[in-house]
């Protein structure tokens with residue numbers, strides 16, 4: 001019987017193709033925009049988690065920032081000893097910690113001068129952050145402990161400076177903290193930049209590279225900002241709390257004066273933006289679904305009137321109230337679900353097209369599609385109730401007399 | 404949610420009465436709000452299984468009112484209507500639907516086939532509402548179309564068929580659930596005389612096979628096919644007489660050699676050749 005009703009419904013919808021399509025328009029727009037926004041959100045979330053998969057999802061920066069706007073104190077800065085102490089105290093929870101140091105330098109090789117942003121790193125940094133070495137090697141413990149003038153350069157910068165990507169064994173001259181010295185290239189790496197991240201960052205004119213942290217930081221230095229990687233799988237929210245408390249105590253500050261900036265706080269703000277956007281588009285979708293539903297109700301009422309005689313015949317031949325009810329409910333549900341399917345195709349198609357043009361991997365979840373089509377069918381059932389009950393309640397004699 | 408359990412009271416499915424139709428002091432009043440119209444006045448009538456009855460009368464005499472009540476499309480205002488022993492007066496509308504589905508086959512003046520739906524699907528319809536499986540439905544519908552001489556036209560849409568053919572589809576549909584009663588309200592009213600004769604031949608055949616047929620007509624020629632003619636005037640039953648059907652009369656008449664041929668005869672044959 002359900003199958004009968006469905007074929008009957010498809011028949012009736014096909015009999016009035018243009019009318020049916022126009023009726024579905026509201027549903028198409030509603031479902032299409034929901035699918036589009038949900039898929040855009042999922043795509044963004046996927047991309048951001050993808051970016052931070054490269055960067056490391058447990059990365060955090062910690063510093064003191066007086067919450068009352070007062071000046072920084074000398075004790076608010078970190079020392080190398082502080083970092084060593086933290087490393088010892090949190091050795092079970094923190095896999096890597098450093099002074100987050102960086103220097104912009106001008107490297108000179110013969111007539112070539114290239115600006116580099118050199119990042120100071122500890123020996124096990126490559127364990128927490130992937131560096132894709134193509135020539136030579138990464139910096140090792142010997143380089144760091146021995147404060148060796150060894151660098152690892154990004155391939156593009158190496159090529160610009162030395163004319164070849166394979167610059168291992170070559171050296172350049174530069175000035176750091178007023179000391180001019182020669183630095184040897186021990187490795188060259190290739191940076192695989194996420195297209196989205198590249199878009200956000202823009203192209204920086206500085207080339208990149210790494211050198212031992214110990215060259216940039218001296219034992220009596222003051223470090224503003226510490227960088228750490230918590231153990232993989234750490235719940236960053238609870239860790240952030242505990243760690244901030246610890247820092248606040250050791251620096252004689254309040255908890256609010258410690259800023260713990262992590263990827264998950266970044267993800268949170270993305271969700272916030274997407275949430276706002278979703279709410280706006282969700283509102284549009286709700287209105288179009290409402291309008292679409294009313295359109296379906298209207299066209300079903302027209303259809304019920306047009307088919308009064310058919311209803312009379314069916315009742316005379318033995319259709320019960322419920323049979324007629326279900327027939328028309330099925331029709332409005334299918335009409336609406338077809339709108340939903342077209343909406344899904346349109347919405348997903350647009351997102352896919354946009355994603356392809358921007359070179360992104362688009363995420364469209366099957367569950368979202370199933371829910372969207374199911375929901376549109378429900379809209380059809382809901383707005384079909386009134387017309388269907390009108391049809392079911394018709395008096396067979398009156399209906400048979402209808403011209 | 405889509406399927407509601409089919410509950411048909413036993414009394415609908417069982418044949419209990421020799422008197423297929425029994426009207427007892429049955430009155431039908433139409434209450435149009437401002438005035439009350441007396442549709443039928445105190446009708447007493449019994450029709451036994453296997454009868455072939457014509458209801459006659461002028462326009463407005465109450466024929467359709469009677470047919471609606473006999474067809475369980477409407478309820479008597481007063482008195483009782485027993486169909487196969489079931490008192491239909493106080494039944495809820497879904498029970499009346501079930502009764503119409505199992506016990507009554509309708510044939511209408513304006514055919515009332517569902518448009519844009521094949522002959523086969525139209526014939527299947529009463530069986531669909533009787534929850535008969537698709538396979539069984541199709542098989543029986545094909546047999547029925549065969550029986551009314553439309554075995555090769557089962558895929559045709561109603562608008563691709565002539566009036567006579569449409570009415571034969573409707574008769575096949577009326578027979579779908581093997582109902583004990585066939586009700587036909589002016590079944591030849593929209594047909595030319597050739598098709599009319601064909602249709603009446605078909606009803607005679609059904610009657611000879613044991614069906615109970617009640618039809619409304621205002622044409623004496625049509626009523627002549629039946630065994631019993633009941634006349635109404637102004638909502639009252641005014642006469643109820645047995646009739647010798649034309650088919651039998653022809654036989655008797657053909658035994659008298661001096662009688663010339665009936666004028667309908669050539670029309671009847673050309674009509675037969677049409678299908």
Ligand SMILES: Nc1ncnc2c1ncn2[C@@H]1O[C@H](COP(=O)(O)OP(=O)(O)O)[C@@H](O)[C@H]1O
Pocket residue numbers: 433434435440441442460461462463464465466467468469
């Ligand atoms: N639905 C109705 N409402 C009011 N009066 C009706 C209705 N149906 C029939 N009548 C009246 O009942 C009487 C009998 O009508 P009907 O049974 O249709 O006659 P027939 O079929 O013999 O022409 C007529 O006076 C008609 O006007």
Ligand SMILES: [Mg+2]
Pocket residue numbers: 466467
């Ligand atoms: Mg009438």
